[in-house]
Amino acid sequence: MTVRSPAALDLTGLRTLPSQVWGGIRLVPLVREEPLTDLRLHPRFFGDGAGPVLGHVAVAPRTAYTAYIPHAFVATWTRDGSPAAAYGTQLSTAGPAGPPEHTVRLHLHRRLARREDRDRLRFLPLHLALEGYLALHFGGPSVMWEEWSRRAAAKGLSPRTEEAYTGAEVAGLADALRVFEIHPGQCGVLLHTGDTLAAAFVVPHPEDYRLLHPTLVQDLFGELVHHHALFAGPLPDFRARIPGPGIGSLADLRAAAQEEERRWARFHDATMAAGLLGPAYTWQRVYRMGRFTLSRFLPAFVPKEENHIGETITDERGRTAYLKTFRLSETQVRRGHLLDRLAAQDWHLGATAAAMGLREGELGLRLEHAGFGALLRQDVLDRYRKENRRRAERS
Structure with missing residues (x-):
């Protein structure tokens, strides 16, 4: 191929x-x-x-x-x-x-x-x-x-x-x-x-x-x-609405319909x-x-x-x-978008997040929401969730 x-x-x-x-x-x-x-x-x-x-x-x-x-x-x-x-x-x-x-x-x-x-x-x-x-x-x-x-x-x-x-x-x-x-x-x-x-x-x-x-x-x-x-x-x-003025023959009507x-x-x-x-x-x-x-x-x-x-x-x-x-x-578009962006950065989460204008934790949670959470280590996902909760509490 x-x-x-x-x-x-x-x-x-x-x-x-x-x-x-x-x-x-x-x-x-x-x-x-x-x-x-x-x-x-x-x-x-x-x-x-x-x-x-x-x-x-x-x-x-x-x-x-x-x-x-x-x-x-x-x-x-x-x-x-x-x-x-x-x-x-x-x-x-x-x-x-x-x-x-x-x-x-x-x-x-x-x-x-x-x-x-x-x-x-x-x-x-x-x-x-x-x-x-x-x-x-x-x-x-x-x-x-x-x-x-x-x-x-x-x-x-x-x-x-x-x-x-x-x-x-x-x-x-x-x-x-x-x-x-x-x-x-x-x-x-x-x-x-x-x-x-x-x-x-x-x-x-x-x-x-x-x-x-x-x-x-x-x-x-x-x-x-x-x-x-x-x-x-x-x-x-x-x-289609063909105006009456200017239509004087079948040829005119046919031309107007074609237009x-x-x-x-x-x-x-x-x-x-x-x-x-x-x-x-x-x-x-x-x-x-x-x-x-x-x-x-x-x-x-x-x-x-x-x-x-x-x-x-x-x-x-x-x-x-x-x-x-x-x-x-x-949802399917977002999955394809995430995979393309990761592949473009050799699957480095930090570099991909920076290219997308996100924090690394935000990107990790987006991956989880898109159905790719199993690709990440559980302790890494837990850390991302904890960081997200702390930011939410501070705001």
Whole structure:
């Protein structure tokens, strides 16, 4: 795997259309003027749809990734630019009846991305991105300063866990996807909950999107997305208003309508989606696929701002053929921020605290609140707590 320099997402070739609203859910269609024909995606479902599927993937020696993994995507491509066909789609027709709720089936995977043929790759959508976030500085302290515990030396950040919600638990999402109008040429969607950008999903071809559109309800979403959908009231619908003066023909009306569409797209991309499209990300290449590259990316972990992780398939010019993102909660952003700052200072607590404008004890307690307290020696944590109480009493 190789890491590229920070760069922003490139959605060249995708056009934003006016949104559709269902309760607290806003769905913004993305349309390709020229669909990609030499790369195709299709789903591969695990189990019979009768119960939850727990996936277990060995990602490194003595290291495994375990998560709810209902399906995989299979990418098929051609090397000479000729059209590729979606290959081997498996549909699940099972109903809701199934095993008891406490029963969870385990599905073993050899890799997160595994080549199955010369021009075919099976990968686990979104889990490439999530594993990249969980693996962030997973080995723990690079230098064993005296504050770190024996566990930090022996296990690092193992086990590392995060919580997420399935799309079925996001209020209104299933209904929105069911009544959503799929446009001709549509190859993606930007999903907002409570007018907060929750996720982006892009595929190479309109036929792929029609096939994969229902899988959004099986995706994973962060805590912030779930809460916004649950507590948000009905969202306003942005309706175009074309003034009567100056409209003297159908051509004038068509031009005015097209200008309103362009105005909506400029507003959405510059304002509502700026938190995803504006920042630069750190990229990690996962697999080469002819002229395409499968990669995952991490944000800069800036607290109190939008932070998205995700995975892409890009062509030789860096343009996005496939995209799936996950918005991190503020707690998850703080964890990533702390780990990045520690790694930048070789895990020296004093130097990291000084770089962040904190006292060493404050940094230690932040680590504990973020769930990393077990990495510190117990006597060190007790000292930090005692110092904090004394300062609180004096103030």
